[in-house]
Amino acid sequence: MSLVQSVDHVALLPGYLSAGTAVLVLLVDLLLARPRATVAAAAFGATATALGAALVAAGGDRGTFCVADGCSWVADDRAGLVGTVFALLTLGVLALSGPLLRGGRVPVGEFCFLLACSMTGGVVLGAAGDLITLIVALETLTLPLYVLVGLRRGSLAGAEAAVTFFVVSVVATTVTLLGAALLYAVTGRLHLRPLGAALADGTLLDLPLTTVAVTLVVLGLAFKVAAVPFHAWAPATYDGAPVPVAAYLSTASKLGGVVALLAVVQYALPATVTGPVLALLAALTMTVGNLVALRQRRMVRLLAWSSVAQAGYILAPLGALALAAGRTADARAAAYAAAVAYAVFFVVLELAAFAGVVALRPDGADGGTIEQYRGVARRHRFVGAAFGLALVGLAGLPPGLAGLFAKVTVVRSLVAGGSGWLALVVAVNAVVGLAYYLRVAATLYASPTESAPSRTPSRSVIVALAAASAVAVVLGLAPQLLFDLV
Known part of the structure; x- marks a missing residue:
């Protein structure tokens, strides 16, 4: 194997811009010490990152840090889409955080810096071409969130939520790393595509160690999407965190887990092993999430449990890959596209729902109880209508066409992949x-x-x-725009 690596700085541009945003925030906060300037620097960097990711993706597929059998950084359409979505999510969370930051209970410089660092992890994750880059990027996305959850001064609930999130996440990361180490021991490969080619050898699949390694990687990544039985951290963490941070957790963190799972399932891990595991996780996750959400009385906890259920819908197409593998390439492509599309639809609608919560609650307050929202749409008609549209979209009903199209796409991919029973569970x-x-x-x-x-x-x-409502409406009216990118 050749050890000479190529370096394409154009392909790395989104990573440069996102990491540069974190550095810029630090410098502005240090030199100017003006909260508005710090937030403006973070917003400018996130916008530049979104534009950079879109432009690089439009320039065609590129790879860098390449050796003979693969590239560690792959700048393709999916990487561009993921980088753009993470940057726009960061921009949206900055907008939601205005009342929180003005209240003075959260240090502005630290908040914006940590958010930019997390965005960097998401951008790198979309372009990851090997297991090490993927895991490091996923942890770069997640690590700042531990601090963001507990960053609010004088909040015992935030501190408890941060500790819970940290402890469970460390265990999940350990499980993922152990699975990756065992995969390397079995195959001697780290790049995703060569790893998949090595595992396609029937002799390696017959080894019990291979099955254990694949299962550990899948289960470790399942934590990031709050899949049952690795979901217990989500409701307590969301409810204890500031509402804008809970919005970022519910969207960006979940999207990161989906991107990581999609990468390893599509390119590296054998569908015959991952398919049954993910199908079982999907069925359990959507069922438990929905049943427990029925009993919730606090708004953020209800959104947290509903996001657990939504994770099940996202995982369902990936779980159908085992049966789809025996059918056609089109069925497999439909399953991958359905998972990515549903994840994007979900994060847009979820961000709109959390924006409605922030808009209808006093500045810096928690999400409150559902009863406290009684009649608020009569006093704030636009906010109430947008919040209601997000909820209806998450339910999959018209006029929330984005959510309706997302669920129909998932069911169609499951039927095409031969997983009719899972389609029935989704319905x-x-x-x-x-x-x-x-x-x-x-x-x-x-x-x-x-x-x-x-x-x-x-x-x-x-x-x-x-903005979130407008994007949801556009995607609902013209969903093919998203599928062209996927």
């Missing part, structure tokens, strides 16, 4: 999910039991809510 769970999504949407427009003081939502939050 039943979608019906169960209607109960709590529609209950919350109805509460927004119910007659208030008592008069509540009206407040004007922050302008930055309104902008974030309007």
Whole structure:
């Protein structure tokens, strides 16, 4: 194997821009010490990163840090899409964080720096071409979140949530690294495509060590998407974190786990092993998430459990790959595309839902109980309508066409892949999910039991809510735009 590596700085541009954003935030915070300038620097860097990722993807597939059998960094359409989505999510969370940062309980410089570092991990994750780069990028995405969850001064709930998140995440990372080490011991490969080619050899698949290694990698990554039974950290962590941080956890962290799972399942790990594991995880995750969400009385906890259920819908197409492998390449491609598309649809709608929570709650407050939202859509019609649209979209009903199209795409991919039983589980769970999504949407427009003081939502939050709603509407009306990128 040749040890001479090529370095393509154009392919690395999104990584440079995202890492440069973190450095820029540090310098601005140090030299100017003005919170608005620090937030503006972070927003400028996130915008530049989104543009850079889109431009590099438009320039065609590129690879760098390449040796004879593969590249550690692959800048293709999917990497561009993932980098752009992570940068836009960062920009959206910055907008949601305006009231929190103005309250003074969260240090602005540290908050923006950690958010930029996490964005860097997401950008690198989308382009990862080997197991080491993938795992390091995933941890770069996750590590700053431990601190962000507990960064709010004087919050015991935030500290408890951060510790819970940290302990469980460390265990999951250890499991993933152990699985990756065993895979390297079996195959002698780290790059994803050569690893997949090595595992295609029937003699290696017959080794018990191979099955153990593949299972450990899949289970470790399943933590990142809060799949059952690795979901217990999510509700407590979301509820204890500041609401904008919970929004980032629910969207960016979950998207990172999906991207990592998709990369290893599509290119490296044998579908005959990963398919049954992911199918079982998907069925358990959507069922447990929906059933527990029915009993929730706090808004953020309900969104947390609903995001657990949504993770099951995302995993379902990947679980169908074992049967799809015996059919056609088109069935496998449909399964991959359905998983990516559903993940993007979900993060847009979820961000809009959290933006609605931030807009309707007092500055710096937690998510509150569902009952506290009674009748708020009558006082804030635009916010209530956008929040309701996000909830209806997550439920998969019109006029939330993005969510409806996402669920239909998943069911179609499962049927095409020969997993009719899993398609039936998805359909039943979608019906169960209607109960709590529609209950919350109805509460927004119910007659208030008592008069509540009206407040004007922050302008930055309104902008974030309007942008997320607009993207959801566009994707719902023209979903082929997303599939062309996938």
